[in-house]
Amino acid sequence: GAGVSQSPSNKVTEKGKDVELRCDPISGHTALYWYRQSLGQGLEFLIYFQGNSAPDKSGLPSDRFSAERTGGSVSTLTIQRTQQEDSAVYLCASSLQGDGTDTQYFGPGTRLTVL
């Protein structure tokens, strides 16, 4: 079956603009995660969804970052008033149950460049 998909694959934006990144998890997976990978910080967790609820938002770096998930499926990560330090690859992952007993599968990522 299809894996995790993300769009766009690349996004270049100007400082101060808002951006939306999309993730389509594997069908039937109840858990969805956002991570980001940057040169200085490595791979870091941002937010976790179980269904449409986000019980763990602890990794969101500032209140400019938000995310939602609808219908227990698609998720959107929104970054408002982008800054240059937001430049990174944003990765989405999904897992069947999200209780630590199963594998997280990652999408190809969205490379965000803030000029």
Add this chain to the structure above:
Amino acid sequence: GIQVEQSPPDLILQEGANSTLRCNFSDSVNNLQWFHQNPWGQLINLFYIPSGTKQNGRLSATTVATERYSLLYISSSQTTDSGVYFCAVEPYNTDKLIFGTGTRLQVFP
């Protein structure tokens, strides 16, 4: 928070050689996964291995949970094995993976 350390940070091999990558973690974990990040940035699942030993072709992994480490073995390496290998752990009572800093592997013909 939990610390995840990987060694070595860099590894250069000739095709056909074997290698062992190590992941140490500082607390008990619910989940441990090994990933290969290919040159295009895709994270590919290798193993879900919170404990025990698993094998998949030329790759195998062992996690000794009581001693808080995991090993990834690559045998008869190929140029396509090049990339960065990440270990990631999920501590108890959390729902997130904590990644190590990775081992960058380069395999030359």
